[in-house]
Amino acid sequence: MKLATYRDGSRDGQLVVVSRDLQSAHYATGIAHKLQQVLDDWNFLAPQLQDLYDTLNGGKARHAFPFDPAQCMAPLPRAYQWADGSAYLNHVELVRAARNAEVPKTFYEDPLMYQGGSDDFLGPQEDARFLSEEWGIDFEAEVAVVTGDVPMGAGPEQALDGVRLLMIANDWSLRNLIPNELAKGFGFFQSKPATAFSPVAVTPDELGDAWEGGRIQLVLQSAWNGRKVGMCDAGPDMTFHFGQLISHICKTRNVRAGTIVGSGTVSNKGVIDAKGRTEWPKGYSCIAEKRAIETIQDGKPSTEFMRFGDTIRIEMKGKDGQSVFGAIEQRVVGPAQPA
Incomplete structure (x- = not known):
């Protein structure tokens, strides 16, 4: 899967899942707000993000939006x-x-x-x-x-x-x-x-x-x-x-x-x-x-x-x-x- 961090005014930004072709994205809010949270609890949270990633790549993510690299902080x-x-x-x-x-x-x-x-x-x-x-x-x-x-x-x-x-x-x-x-x-x-x-x-x-x-x-x-x-x-x-x-x-x-x-x-x-x-x-x-x-x-x-x-x-x-x-x-x- 592919993950990014969008600017939201905070120091650590907001975690988003990005499609394989880098064309669309979806906020991961329902799973984790920050990437560090995922790294701290990888075995539990990563599979949930993977499910969202698969849904996004399949074109079935209801709240997907165009991915914009200009909005990204470092991951x-x-x-x-x-x-x-x-x-x-x-x-x-x-x-x-x-x-x-x-x-x-x-x-x-x-x-x-x-x-x-x-x-x-x-x-x-x-x-x-x-x-x-x-x-x-x-x-x-x-x-x-x-x-x-x-x-x-x-x-x-x-x-x-x-x-x-x-x-x-x-x-x-x-x-x-x-x-x-x-x-x-x-x-x-x-x-x-x-x-x-x-x-x-x-x-x-x-x-x-x-x-x-x-x-x-x-x-x-x-x-x-x-x-x-x-x-x-x-x-x-x-x-x-x-x-x-x-x-x-x-x-x-x-x-x-x-x-x-x-x-x-x-x-x-x-x-x-x-x-x-x-x-x-x-x-x-x-x-x-x-x-x-x-x-x-x-x-x-x-x-x-x-x-x-x-x-x-x-x-x-x-x-x-x-x-x-x-x-x-x-x-x-x-x-x-x-x-």
């Missing part, structure tokens, strides 16, 4: 936890190669992960506001999951069973703030502003065999200022699957229902052309990776980071060519003008 407008990994080691390899740094062997054995802010997510069509272009504004196209309760010590298989919903994300980064923060040895903070999520979150069964081994085997598309820059396959180059990422969190703590876990920037390996030069035909899911590629190829980056007025669109389509999660469509804006 979980605020969450108990947002833990973002860096599961595509190709991305790490490129960024480190650009500065002549090796990737430690431990990176291939133990996932990279940071804990981001989860109290204020952005909706899929909400402007991304920043106070300065000099901060190095960058989009990051990712996939993410929402979990139920997963106990401390859970292995990857048990952890994977805890996945309730799938989403796509734009995990904004401020690249020029990152070096000084990491130099402190305490991780990201100011350099990782509010993350945006897709209009809808979907249960894994909606993807059919495209949800395999804890990975989404579909292409994540990114278009910057209307120009397609990324057609990255989210499946084959994901070094750590979502079961492994969740299990990593579970090593020392319980994971509670409503935790969101991100994949990190979706990234694909390069290919060597006839002249022996490495190319990246599937493009990129963040500007930092494009700049790393340019540095490797040409000795220096030539692509600038985003400016006020720039737009980014991130979307994933199923094997039938239809949008799975709806699109993230955001505009970068500057400081709010005084009234």
Whole structure:
């Protein structure tokens, strides 16, 4: 099934069930008001939502209305936890190669992960506001999951069973703030502003065999200022699957229902052309990776980071060519003008 959260003036919005084709929706008021309620009581409430979803898809829901992504908040407008990994080691390899740094062997054995802010997510069509272009504004196209309760010590298989919903994300980064923060040895903070999520979150069964081994085997598309820059396959180059990422969190703590876990920037390996030069035909899911590629190829980056007025669109389509999660469509804006 597909679920979304409509704006209603409150912090947590109103839960709606969305049709498979993303054309119609129905308020879930008679079952649950908020998505977190469903995650807290999944075994009881999810089947009821599934019944409503089936009725909606069958065209028999009496109070259905046209679905409008512009009315959506993030599916979980605020969450108990947002833990973002860096599961595509190709991305790490490129960024480190650009500065002549090796990737430690431990990176291939133990996932990279940071804990981001989860109290204020952005909706899929909400402007991304920043106070300065000099901060190095960058989009990051990712996939993410929402979990139920997963106990401390859970292995990857048990952890994977805890996945309730799938989403796509734009995990904004401020690249020029990152070096000084990491130099402190305490991780990201100011350099990782509010993350945006897709209009809808979907249960894994909606993807059919495209949800395999804890990975989404579909292409994540990114278009910057209307120009397609990324057609990255989210499946084959994901070094750590979502079961492994969740299990990593579970090593020392319980994971509670409503935790969101991100994949990190979706990234694909390069290919060597006839002249022996490495190319990246599937493009990129963040500007930092494009700049790393340019540095490797040409000795220096030539692509600038985003400016006020720039737009980014991130979307994933199923094997039938239809949008799975709806699109993230955001505009970068500057400081709010005084009234």
